Amino acid sequence: MPSESSGGALDVAGLRSDFPVLQQEHHPGVPLVYLDNAATTQKPNAVIETMSDYYRRYNANVHRGIHKLSEEATAAYETARVILKRFINAGSKREIVFTRGTTEGINLVSQTWGRANLNAGDVVLLTEMEHHSNIVPWQLLSAERGLRLRYTPIRADGALDMEAFRKLLQEEPVKLVGFMFVSNVLGTINAAQEMIRLAHEAGATVLVDAAQAVPHQSIDVQALDCDFLVFSGHKMLGPTGSGVLYGKRALLEAMPPWMGGGDMISRVSFERSEWNELPYKFEAGTPSIAEAIGLGAAVEYLNRVGMAAIHRYEQEIIAYALERLTEVPGLHLVTPERAPHGAVATFTLQGIHAHDVAQVLDAHGVAIRAGHHCAMPLHERLGLNATARASFYFYNTLEEVDCLVAGIYAAKQTFSV
């Protein structure tokens, strides 16, 4: 029983019963083994019900209404902001900007802070393991401004080359350091706190892509001291279309707005406009109200389970998964075996393309992902075309790891390798 092997901390069987998707058969007679959590997680009843309740009982536009429905919707929307603020320990709820997800958060920063602060020749230092969402926005800005994009290399063991990072910071002035907290392919957990300290010493502003970190471990933005931190709600039990940009208040205050429209202004005339205070300056138009409220419910669920317990249990699962996977002949682990790393196991199988592995696994009820996982440059760097990725969340079990491995053997049989 996973819930016992985690030291009694997590009642996984009990938790699983909160998730409708996990109750169903993937195919007739074949239970679903959902191992695509890095792409998106499943949602507990509490989140689904919270959103339905909004639509059934107090659906209204926020901030401007005097009637009771709008008052209640506004209160719920702003309460969600406070829940998120506490979850990452921001200094003020004004530092929590609701977004559609990680991608929108990074684009908001690149198109506002970036346009205001980055000019021809300025260096933006990323890493070789970044997700497309932390590469392409900077390339887009660079096409406009002529920036110099640099990438901290990874070592053979899948960790970031910290020596190279230090050197790159010293070689020339770096304006922005952007990096992922946890890799969605390698599972590497970067030394975020140290990287932020080094970047600040070098005078750089720091953006952290925490899409794969916030769902899996406790985060304290004040302790980290990052300038910006972004994540997606749908990867942490929350609804699609939800996410957060955290930014230090002084930075957000100084930034120009991004989108124009209702709610983000304090006054509009035909000639000019004045901006509303934080965070509304960055939330133009009717926001994703049900989504923010749903994300708040997701965080409350995570708080009840406990982020420390989640992290501990996932370490156990991933250790077991890596152990089992290394036993498979012809299986090459892309995920390095050294700890600590996130709940992601990425691999290739000799003689079978990753898509075909995923297809055979699907027939066995096991949902994984195959491809480049929005990290083509990393794959090119690793000399790989496509990889297969099993990614876990706290509701997965050791038995499900066994199903994964059984499915891989079945694929080998189909392809006679």
Add this chain to the structure above:
Amino acid sequence: MPSESSGGALDVAGLRSDFPVLQQEHHPGVPLVYLDNAATTQKPNAVIETMSDYYRRYNANVHRGIHKLSEEATAAYETARVILKRFINAGSKREIVFTRGTTEGINLVSQTWGRANLNAGDVVLLTEMEHHSNIVPWQLLSAERGLRLRYTPIRADGALDMEAFRKLLQEEPVKLVGFMFVSNVLGTINAAQEMIRLAHEAGATVLVDAAQAVPHQSIDVQALDCDFLVFSGHKMLGPTGSGVLYGKRALLEAMPPWMGGGDMISRVSFERSEWNELPYKFEAGTPSIAEAIGLGAAVEYLNRVGMAAIHRYEQEIIAYALERLTEVPGLHLVTPERAPHGAVATFTLQGIHAHDVAQVLDAHGVAIRAGHHCAMPLHERLGLNATARASFYFYNTLEEVDCLVAGIYAAKQTFSV
């Protein structure tokens, strides 16, 4: 019975039973009369259930997954696109870009098409009745580029001054014409088709803010021949966080992307990226999946009710509302009385501020909106500070108009005017 007085076309009582919010009491003993539909509409069970079903049964990320959940989610997401395409009669589903709402749609156009096509001194012609979301994005771009923003004036009767519009188009070359199809304050239905024809004759590109049009009447973008058309899902029974940008394919093809990230690329390397085909080029990152699917369900509901029947019935309601409101001493109608106009009745009451009217109405169960309705320049132009707005949808009844009027008399009594 409203359903009979509408010529038997609409079974309003039956339709109302599909909307959970409409079943409840606003205060103990006081039923809800929801007349804030221009801000956001209520949602039928079909929409709420469609989204819950996604989360309960086939929640997964789209486009990249080989497993069955992702296949089903992708199919549902893309089916929603086809439903929307048919609803506004776009030429191709590639012309349907999912957005968070009207505001994001306009900002997408201003920041991509606008940046690529508008330069110092270029004229953008808007109207005096625009919502902030069709003013501020152009002011933001103008701050960057030095555009000249012009506004077609409104006449005393609340209609757009078409003479002035023609003259403004001829006086100097106009690059972009942007206007609202239906005013969210005046209720004016603009002569969209003629305006688009005139604008095209003058060589301008045309963006239509159809936020208050698409929910209430049948729209055919090919017949209109507009270049861009935007609207919000939440104002037409759909979820928050949903909306559509329609753009002519050739224009969308020629536009640079807006946000960078996953899904919008075809290849990424450390140095550069290539863009994915339409509409994905404009849908960076994990999209609002449940929201798009929910919007599809909303459109299917509207199709079942019938847009022509909805429009006819709303004309009846608004005619009755204006008739009853004009009877109230001291009530000044901001909404002009001439037809045709949208289902919006905006007014001021002598001696009572609009907020106080809304507050008293709320105590009587009637939810309306008070303020500037995100149209401060229009209010300034009309010499008004704040107005009260009752806005209707097909589920409202003539009896609810009576409740509104009774509430207004109660407010007059409270304030002794």
Add this chain to the structure above:
Amino acid sequence: MALTEQGRTMDDMYRELILDHAKNPRNHGVLEPCDVEYEAHNPLCGDRLHLTLRVDPSGRITAVGWEGNGCAISQASASMLGEEILGKTVGEIRAMSKDSLLEMLGIPLSPNRMKCALLSLEVLKIGLYGREAWRESEDE
């Protein structure tokens, strides 16, 4: 629907004193010249308040004048606050909290109406002590 809870709440909100201040605002009109001046808007509803003060060398408010537009709550709040601070010192006013203003109004307010009620205090505090001081008074 005579005496529902909401009917009572509403009657409370528009009790006589509030309506009297709203209809007959005290200290109405802008002072020229003045020692302190600030204007702010409530972006969500368009309420506007322009406040002017005269302060003597000892820091005492000797004259209050204001002008603006908004709902009965915001107007009554400005009128009552103006009466309240007249004769007080800038130091004494610093201690004035949101709660004390709401107590003075003495009416039940929903969160969105709270903004109408607090606009006068915001204008006063920012005018006297600057934006930062007002920010600090915000809860999380």
Add this chain to the structure above:
Amino acid sequence: MALTEQGRTMDDMYRELILDHAKNPRNHGVLEPCDVEYEAHNPLCGDRLHLTLRVDPSGRITAVGWEGNGCAISQASASMLGEEILGKTVGEIRAMSKDSLLEMLGIPLSPNRMKCALLSLEVLKIGLYGREAWRESEDE
């Protein structure tokens, strides 16, 4: 879980002919020189296909060569399509539809795998007739 429907579907998808073409691709390797050349990617999974053709003056395909990487389905599809078009004329190939390719493969495919199967046809059609022609073949 021996003979579930999915087991059968999967066995169908990876039937012997497909696996044979995937493992022993026909006409593999790029032709230099060549008369027609096109390369495309499947952006969602990273499959890549580079197709080269030699066409004689009468419009007949006299040689096919291709190179790329991807899953068994995309590789088998390229291999089988290459065999199919060899000796046909450019005019004859125009009539070739998505359905005829899928029929040739003869396996059940989900929408996302469809993209893998159709990459070869896309490369062929765009290479021969241009991007517009391929677009027109798209359904709504």
